[in-house]
Amino acid sequence: MSVGTTTREAAPVRSAVAAIDRFGGTLQRLPLHLVIIIVCAFWVIPTIGMVVNSFRSVSDMGTAGWWTILFPPHGFTFASYQQVLQIEGVVPSIVSSILITIPATVIQLAVATMGAYAFAWMKFPGKNIFFIVIVGLMVVPIQMTLIPVLQIFHTLHLNGTIMSVWLAHTGYGLPFEVFLLRNYLSGLPREVFESAEVDGAGHAVRFLRIAVPMTIPAIASLTIFVFLGVWNDLLVALTYLGVSQYRPFTVVITGLVTSFGGGWQFLTAAAVLQMSLPLAVFIALQRYFVRGVTAGSVKG
Amino acid sequence: MGGIDLGQVTTALIAIIAVPLVLLGYIILGEQVIERLPDRIQEWIRPYFWALPAIGFATVFMVYPLLRTVVISFRNNADTDWIGLANYQYFFTFPDTLTSLRNSLLWLVFYTFFAVFLGLIIAILVDRVKYESLAKIAIFLPVPISAVAASIIWKFMFDYQPPGTTQTGTLNAAIGLVGHDPVAWLVNATTNNAALIFVGVWTAVGFCMVIISASLKAISSEVLEAARIDGANEFQIVRLVITPLLWPTITVVGTTMLINALKTFDIVYVMTNGAYNTDVIATQMFTQLQHNHLSRAAAVGVVLFVAIIPLLVVNVRRFQQQEEQR
Numbered sequence: 001m002s003v004g005t006t007t008r009e010a011a012p013v014r015s016a017v018a019a020i021d022r023f024g025g026t027l028q029r030l031p032l033h034l035v036i037i038i039v040c041a042f043w044v045i046p047t048i049g050m051v052v053n054s055f056r057s058v059s060d061m062g063t064a065g066w067w068t069i070l071f072p073p074h075g076f077t078f079a080s081y082q083q084v085l086q087i088e089g090v091v092p093s094i095v096s097s098i099l100i101t102i103p104a105t106v107i108q109l110a111v112a113t114m115g116a117y118a119f120a121w122m123k124f125p126g127k128n129i130f131f132i133v134i135v136g137l138m139v140v141p142i143q144m145t146l147i148p149v150l151q152i153f154h155t156l157h158l159n160g161t162i163m164s165v166w167l168a169h170t171g172y173g174l175p176f177e178v179f180l181l182r183n184y185l186s187g188l189p190r191e192v193f194e195s196a197e198v199d200g201a202g203h204a205v206r207f208l209r210i211a212v213p214m215t216i217p218a219i220a221s222l223t224i225f226v227f228l229g230v231w232n233d234l235l236v237a238l239t240y241l242g243v244s245q246y247r248p249f250t251v252v253i254t255g256l257v258t259s260f261g262g263g264w265q266f267l268t269a270a271a272v273l274q275m276s277l278p279l280a281v282f283i284a285l286q287r288y289f290v291r292g293v294t295a296g297s298v299k300g
Numbered sequence: 301m302g303g304i305d306l307g308q309v310t311t312a313l314i315a316i317i318a319v320p321l322v323l324l325g326y327i328i329l330g331e332q333v334i335e336r337l338p339d340r341i342q343e344w345i346r347p348y349f350w351a352l353p354a355i356g357f358a359t360v361f362m363v364y365p366l367l368r369t370v371v372i373s374f375r376n377n378a379d380t381d382w383i384g385l386a387n388y389q390y391f392f393t394f395p396d397t398l399t400s401l402r403n404s405l406l407w408l409v410f411y412t413f414f415a416v417f418l419g420l421i422i423a424i425l426v427d428r429v430k431y432e433s434l435a436k437i438a439i440f441l442p443v444p445i446s447a448v449a450a451s452i453i454w455k456f457m458f459d460y461q462p463p464g465t466t467q468t469g470t471l472n473a474a475i476g477l478v479g480h481d482p483v484a485w486l487v488n489a490t491t492n493n494a495a496l497i498f499v500g501v502w503t504a505v506g507f508c509m510v511i512i513s514a515s516l517k518a519i520s521s522e523v524l525e526a527a528r529i530d531g532a533n534e535f536q537i538v539r540l541v542i543t544p545l546l547w548p549t550i551t552v553v554g555t556t557m558l559i560n561a562l563k564t565f566d567i568v569y570v571m572t573n574g575a576y577n578t579d580v581i582a583t584q585m586f587t588q589l590q591h592n593h594l595s596r597a598a599a600v601g602v603v604l605f606v607a608i609i610p611l612l613v614v615n616v617r618r619f620q621q622q623e624e625q626r
Contacts, residue, residue: 029428036425040438043502047441049470050453065468066456099308103315110323115354124347130355135619137362139612141563143585143601145365147372147594152360162308166315171361178354203346204331208324232446234566235582239589246308250448254570257452264455271452278444290440290510 054080054268061265080269090270092245093252099162100237100248101230104169109223112174113215116181117207121193131182137175145172146239153240160244168240169230177222184218185211221291228278249274323353366605373598387599397600399577400584404607406493407500407564407580412557414501416550419508423516424538426509436513440506447503447566454499455571458485486571492578499567504560508553515549516542552618555611562607581607 052066055076084090119131158164196206234250241247253270282289334346376383391397426435459469463481467473472482485495527541565582572578581604588597
C-alpha cells in the first residue's frame with residue numbers, strides 16, 4: 001500500500017521536475033530563439049511591407065505606414081495595379097521579358113551542353129588552356145564587353161532587337177554553364193559511354209541518348225538559375241535595348257522609378273508583378289532552386 | 301494597353317524551336333560528315349566541331365570585347381588616335397570618379413564582410429533549432445528577388461518625411477518609437493552608402509547562409525561532442541572548431557561576394573542613380589557610356605577588370621587544385 005502511494009506520488013513529481021527542466025532548457029535557449037526570430041522578421045518584413053503597400057491607395061501610402069492596414073479602415077484596393085498596367089509600354093514590356101527570357105535560356109543551355117560534352121569526353125590539343133580561359137571568363141565583369149559588343153551589334157544592324165539580348169545573354173552565361181555541366185558530365189560513369197561505343201553508337205547518339213538524359217538533374221537546376229538571371233537582368237537589357245520598344249519589364253520599371261519624383265509609390269504593384277514569377281519558382285521548386293543558385297560555389 | 305508585337309512573338313517561338321533544331325542538325329549532319337573522314341582527321345577535327353559553338357560565343361562576346369576594350373581605353377573618343385594614359389589620368393583625378401572608386405572600396409569591404417559574417421552566424425544559429433528550414437526560407441527569400449524589386453522594397457524602408465509629420469518609412473517609424481529624429485537615409489552623406497550596401501547584404505546573406513550551412517552539416521557531430529566533453533563552451537566551439545573547419549567554404553563564398561561587390565550596379569542605379577555621392581565603378585562606367593564618352597567608359601571598365609584579376613587568379617588556382625584531386 002505504502003509502496004503504491006509513493007510510486008503514485010513520485011510519478012507526477014518526476015514528470016513535473018522533467019517539465020521544469022524542459023522549461024528551464026527552453027528559457028536558457030530563449031536568447032537563441034529571440035535572435036533568430038528577430039533576424040528572420042527583419043529579413044521578411046521589408047518584402048511584406050511592400051506587398052501590403054501595393055494593395056493600398058497612393059494617398060494612403062503617403063500619409064501612413066503599411067502597418068496601419070492592420071487596423072480598420074483597412075482600405076484594400078487594386079488601384080496601383082490598374083494604374084501600372086495602364087502606363088504606356090508596361091504590358092508590352094512584360095511580354096518582352098518573356099520573349100527575351102525563354103529563348104535566351106534555351107539557346108545558352110543547348111550550346112553549353114554541347115560544349116561541355118566536348119570538354120568532358122574528348123581529347124584535343126589546347127583543351128586545358130581553353131578550359132582555364134573559360135574558368136577565368138566566369139568572373140570577367142560584363143562591363144568589360146559592353147562597348148565592343150555594342151559596336152558589333154551596330155555593324156550587324158542588331159541594335160535594339162530582341163535577338164541582340166538573346167545572343168548577349170548566351171555569350172555571358174556560357175562560361176559558367178559549360179564549367180558546371182562539364183564537371184557533371186565528366187562525373188558520369190565511363191563504362192556507359194564505352195559500351196555504347198562498342199555497340200557502334202557514334203558521338204551524336206552517345207550525346208543525345210546517354211549524355212543529355214543523364215545530365216537532366218544538372219540541366220534542370222541550371223535552367224531555373226539561368227531563367228531567373230535573365231528575367232531579373234537589368235544591365236544587359238539596359239545597354240542593348242535602352243530605348244527600344246522591346247525593353248523588358250525591369251528596364252521599364254527602372255525608368256519609371258527614376259522619372260517619377262513624387263507619387264512613385266504605385267510602382268509597388270510593378271515590383272510585385274516582377275518578383276512574383278521568381279518567388280513562385282522558388283516556392284514551387286525550392287530544392288532545385290537552391291541547388292541551382294549554389295551549384296557554382298560548391299565543389300562539383 | 302499598347303500593342304503586343306505578334307512579329308516578336310513569332311520570332312521568339314521560331315527561336316525556341318529552331319535553335320535546338322539547328323543545333324541538332326549541326327550535330328547529326330556534322331557527325332555524318334566527320335564519320336566519313338579518315339580516322340586520324342576525324343580524331344583531330346571532332347572535338348573542335350563539338351566545342352565550336354561554345355568557344356565561338358565566348359570569343360565573340362567575351363574574349364574579343366575584353367581585348368578591344370583595353371585598346372579603346374588608350375584611344376581618343378573618336379577612335380582615331382592613341383592618347384596614352386589620358387583616360388586613366390581622368391579617372392584617377394576627377395572627383396566624381398574618385399568618389400565612385402572610394403564607394404566601390406566600401407562595398408568591397410563592408411558588403412563582403414557582412415554578407416559572409418551574417419551568413420555564417422545565421423547558419424550556425426539556425427542549425428540549433430527545430431524550425432531551421434522555415435528560418436532558412438525567410439532568410440533566403442530576398443535571393444530570387446531582382447535588384448529592381450529589392451530597390452523598390454527598400455525605398456519604402458528608407459522613406460523619409462520631415463520631422464513632426466507621420467513617418468511612412470518603416471525604419472524612420474521604428475526609430476521614432478524610441479524618440480529619435482527621422483533620418484534621410486538615402487540622402488544623408490553618412491548613411492546613404494551604408495544604406496545601399498545594406499540592401500546588397502540583405503539580398504546576399506541567404507546565398508552565403510545556404511552554402512555555409514551545407515558544409516556545416518558535413519562536420520561530424522563527434523568532433524563537436526569531443527570539444528564539449530573537453531569543456532569548451534558554445535562560443536569557443538564556434539570560434540575554435542566550427543569556423544576553422546568551415547574556412548575553405550568561407551573563402552569560396554567570400555571570393556564570390558568580392559566579385560559581386562565590384563560588379564554592383566543594379567541597386568545603386570535604381571535607388572539613387574549615383575546621386576548624393578553614391579556612385580560605384582560600374583554605375584560610373586554606365587554614365588560615361590550614356591554620355592558617349594566611350595574611351596573613358598572603357599578605361600573605367602579596365603580599372604574594374606584589373607581589380608578583379610587577383611580573384612580571377614584565385615579561382616583558376618582553385619580549379620587547378622580540384623582538377624588534381626579528381
